[in-house]
Structures are given as C-alpha cells and as structure tokens.
Amino acid sequence: MASWVANTHAAVAMVLLLLMQFGLPARSKPVITDPKCVDYDPFDRCCPPPSPKKIVNFKPPPQSSPLRVRRPAHALGPEEARKYARATALMRALPHNHPWNFFRQSNVHCAYCSRSYFQLGHNYPLEIHGTWHFFTWHRAYLYFYERILGKLINDTSFALPFWNWDDPSGMSIPPIYRDHSSSLFNPTRNPDGLKFISLGGCEGNNTLESLPKQRQCNLQVMHRQFISGFKSSLLFFGGQYRAGDRSLPGGGSIEGSPHGPVHLTVGSDMSALETAAQDPIFFAHHGNIDRLWEIWESTPGKKREIFSDNDFLDASFVFWDENKQVVRIRVRDLIDTRKLGYVYEEVPLRWMNIKTTVEKAGAFVAMDEKEAVRFPVLLSSQVTVNVARKVGKKEEILVVSDIALDGRDYVWFKVYVGRVRGGRVEAGCFIHMQRRANKKIPVVTKLQLDITQFVEDIRADGDDQVVVTLVPKVGGDKVAIGGVSIPVKRAAINMLEGERWRSFKERSVWIFAVEFWTSGGVRETLRALEDARSCGARGVRIGAWGTGDERSAGEGAELVERVDTCRMWSGRDHMSARRKCGLVAFGCGLEAQGASTEAQSAGGCTGRGSRAKGDRDWLHWTQCDRRSVGRS
Ligand code: C2O
Secondary structure, three states: OHHHHHHHHHHHHHHHHHHHHHOOOOOOOOOEEEOOOOOOEOOEOOOOOOOOOOOEEOOOOOOOOOOEEEOEHHHOOHHHHHHHHHHHHHHHHOOOOOOOOHHHHHHHHHHOOOOOOEEOOOOOEOOOOOOOOHHHHHHHHHHHHHHHHHHHOOOOOOOOOEOOOOOHHHOOOOHHHOOOOOOOOOOOOOHHHHOOOOOOOOOOOOOOOOHHHHHHHHHHHHHHHHHHOOOOHHHHHEOOOOOOOOOOOOEOHHHHHHHHHHHHHHOHHHHEOOOHHHOOHHHHHHHHHHHHHHHHHHOOOHHHOOOOOHHHHOOEEEEEOOOOOEEEEEHHHHOOOOOOOEEEOOOOOOOOOOOOOOEOOOOOOOOOHHHOOOOOEEOOOOEEEEEEOOOOOOOOEEEEEEEEEEOOOOEEEEEEEEOOOOOEEEEEEEEEOEOOOOOOOEEEEEEEEEOHHHHHHOOOOOOOEEEEEEEEEEOHHHOEEOEEEOOOOOHHHHHHOHHHHHHHHHOOOOEEOHHHHHHHHHHHHHHHHHHHHHOOOOOEEEEEOOOOOOOOHHHHHHHHOOOOEEEEOOHHHHHHHHHHHOOOOOOOOOOOOOOHHHHHHHOOOOOOOOOOOOHHHHHHHHHHHHHHHHHO
16 A cells, blocks of 8 residues: 555656656647626626527538628628618517527627626636637627528628728728618717728828828728738737636737727727627628738738637637527637638728838937836826847837726727837837726736837837837826836746846746736746746746735646745735736736845846835836846
8 A cells, every 4th residue: 555655656756747847738728608698797788598409519601602702881782782781670670589689699799798708617707809819709700690691681692791991992981881761870970980980090180181191091000000910820819818818818919900999980889899789880890800810811921820729729609690599619610711601802902011100209208217117107198118129039029018907998008119319100009998897897918019110110120229108098097007028039938048047047046937927827827837947947936916816716726736836925915016006917027036135136136125025125126127137
C-alpha cells in the first residue's frame, strides 16, 4: 500500500515536472451558448420563445439551391425593394409569440448582448461584441433572418440588401428606408442621416460645400480601419474569447469604427445595442460589416488567414431557423458565405488606396518625462504620453490597456500617434456603445492598433519613442485608462526578455504575472507562465485578487493547480486602491516577491519609494513598471 502511494506520488510529480518543462496541455474551450435564455433586465425581455423540441445541429443549405446575391441597398430596383418591404411587413404582422415576429427577431440581438444568454458550463454571460465573435455571430444572425424573410414570401433566392456606406453614393440613409409608410421605416432616427452618415469623426454641417470633404474623410476612415487594422487576424476580428473568459478582450478595428459611428449617427434605436435591431436598417448595416469580412478574407496577405484555433471555430450559437426549429450553428459553419448560399455583389472599393493625412505639429507637444502621466487616469481631458518603441520592428502594435467603464455608458475617444515635435495622424479610436440596464455593468477591455504604417507616415521610424494622444469625444469622464504601451512581441515575452529579465533571473526572484490575470484572463496568464518557464524562471507566482473581485475564486483555483505558489492579494491593499481610482480592475507588471528594493532597481525604477506597501505606492509600482517595461 505504502509503495503504491509512493509510486503514485512519484508519477504525479513526474507528470507535473513534464508539464513544467514542456508547457501546459491545451484544453479546448470554445464558447458554447447555453440555450437556456433568461431575461436579465425586466426592461428588456429579449429572450426568444422557447422551443418545445430538441435543438438540432445546423446543416448547410443544399448546394443546388439558388445563390442569394446581396446588393447595395441604394441600388435596389423597385421590384426588389417592394419584395423586401413586403417580407418585413409580413414579419411584423406575425403574432408576438411567433419566433419569426419582427420584434422577437430583433430581440435576438438584444439577448446576445444583454446578459440573457450564458456560456454553457460557466456562470458568465455570453457577449459577442468586443470579442473575436463579432463578425461570426452577426453573420449567423443575418443568415437566419434572411432565410426567414425569404420563407415568408416564398422566395428561395431572396437576399438582404447591404448598406454600402463605404462608397460615397451610399453615405446616407438609403431611399428604401425613408418612406414613412414602409415596414422598413423607423421613426426614431436622427434626420441628419438623410444627408450624411459619418464613419467616425467626419461630421460637418452637411452642406453642398462640406459634404465632399466629409465623404472624403469617410474614405480615409475606411482606409485607416481596414488597411491598418487588418494585417493580423486578431486586430481585425477582435481579441480571443474563450469559455470562462469574463473580461472583454477588445473589439477589432472595424467593430470600433465604422461599425460604432454608423449605429450612433443613425441614432436612437440604433444607438443602443439592445434596441439596435428594432430598426430594419440594422440588417443592411451589418450586411456591409459582413461584406467587409468577406473582402478582408480575399485580400492577399499572409496574416489574413482565418483562425485555425479550434476554440474559435467550435464556438456555437443558437437561433430559430426558417423551418421553425432551434438550430445550433458553429463558427466553422460560418466561414464560407457560398456554403451558406449567398454572395455579395462586387462594387468598387474607393478607399483601398488612399493616403493618410498627417497633421502638422501644433497643439500637441510632447510631455516632459518628469511630468509624465500617471496611470490609471480618467480621460476627462486629453492625455498625451510619450511611448517607448523599438526601432526596426516589422509590426508595431499600440495597446491602450485596462480601459475601465460602466457598460451602460457611451464612450468614444480617438487615438493619435505623433512624432516628438513633428506631425501626427489619427491611428484609430475606441467606441463603446451603451447598454441599457438598471445595474452597473463593469467592463474592462483594451484597444489594440496596428500603427506600423502610421509611424512611417509621420517619419518616426528611426525614433525611440512616439507621442500618443488620447482625445475624448464622448464620455471621457466616465472611462479610466490603465496604460499605453507598444509591447515588444507579446506582452508576456516583453516582460520577461532582455536585460531586465536576466537581472531578475540572476537574483532568482519570482515572477508575478499580474497583468495577464487582469486583462487577459486565465488563458493569457497561462501563456505568460509558459514563457516564464521557457526562459528558465525558477518559480512562478500568480496573483489572484481578494474576494469580491470580478475574477472568481474558481478561476483562481484553476491556476493554483498549475503554478508553484499562489498568493491572494489582501483585500485591503488592492480593493481600496481600486476604489480610489474608480477602476474595475487594474494591475500590471512584475513584482519581485520579498525583495522590493532589489527588484525595483533591477527594473530600473529608482527614486519612487522602495516598497509597495500602501495604495499610492502600489500605483507607483504599476506606473514605474509600465514605463520601464516599455523601455527595455
Ligand atoms: Cu451587434 Cu452593430 O451590433
């Protein structure tokens, strides 16, 4: 008996050792929609009628059925337009308890963004915005919606129109949506949209004189968001989101803009996620978003391949289909629109080859190092910060991290990248569309922008820093920013590389990977661990927050199994610091356990108080670590 126990122990120890050497086994964790929908908010009864029957797995339509060709809404012929309006009228006329009823259909969007659907096996809501499922989920939604409309008018080739707002001829509400007596009309829209729809910061007075400029500005936004953001899958799609992830990894370039501004400039119903799909123009808007995904995939570039990650491809959602049954569809069924039976009509892309405008140096001046911004900051006025960069990198990603806000608030800020005493360009923006709810919805997320091209445009390629300015447009006083940096490779490796890392290692201190825990979730944390081990770390510690944190003890426990030691932060230290900053979560960098002073000088953080004992000191730590990490 005793030897059996000893052997078992030896075997377990062996396995653990191997795990440490060769990394952690990949556990598959696609987000699966729990079909049980529960209305989160009494104001929003968004859940679809439940189905008495079993959920069936999605089957693609027979390849022999006619291909549906989605056309630009402003170019629809009268017959096509009538057909679409008639189908929508029939949908509106269905009884409320019918799953195809227009409001039940539009509420499907609400259910997927209002905490009504949960991740199967996890006590967390499933959120499709601000994640890599933004394009995929909306594709599925439109797919079923289109087929239901076709069914209602008995037309197997019926296709939804798309709103071609990326072309000057489509930059206002298309005619078919303007007729007050049509089923496609929505009375809550902002009348300005009849003249012009801004794709992000292109507002003007909509006069004959200014419209050409505004349209040109829209084309520039398109170029910026598509060309700069689409070089790698994650920047285009949005951050990785797996089962058990709670904080949002951040939306992709197109989701921020033009997607957000179009919702917001149409206004009212369209401007809040819960009500957006109550305006039929929503489906044309998302038709165009879906079309951009299609274009992105067919644009050459080696990083533009669709993810091969099974956690992405095996994620699944549930929808009522055109045969009146509830269907479970996986992301891998959604990759090819031809297999789904539809295509987009090809129209010219006038934004493909446009030059970035570089603003001359002026109001924006580089900050003196000594007065550098202390993160976290509230964005009540514009924030300018020097950000260290490495000369000669092929791809440069700017990260605005730990963006913390209440999900009910509408927040929009722009990000400029400039050269010290030189010009600047708008590199992108962050947009959070408001949610309706009684209770606060804590959101922590991040924004990532590919600034490689912009650094060239401002001729800062040879500089070791750039000037980043965050300019609040809406709700700046409601959003806190945790930091701005240009990580070298992945953040994880950045923290563990180079001189700093060697000096830590020599002193045999432990690495504390806090940032991954707060911003990246379990998966990122584990990755950081693997990196630490492959660099030869002698031991790895993971910090978990004290009770009351957004990340649960359950998640903590999962990590504890895989690290050498784990420490729970004391509730007092961290919770009170967090409250003071009005933040939902923060934290970054490395902490050397025990020998603060030593670690501090190893990290190049001298002169800022030697120990992280109180709230203020902790913030200094965070600050000083970010800065030195950026420089290494
Ligand atoms: Cu699901 Cu345009 O939002």
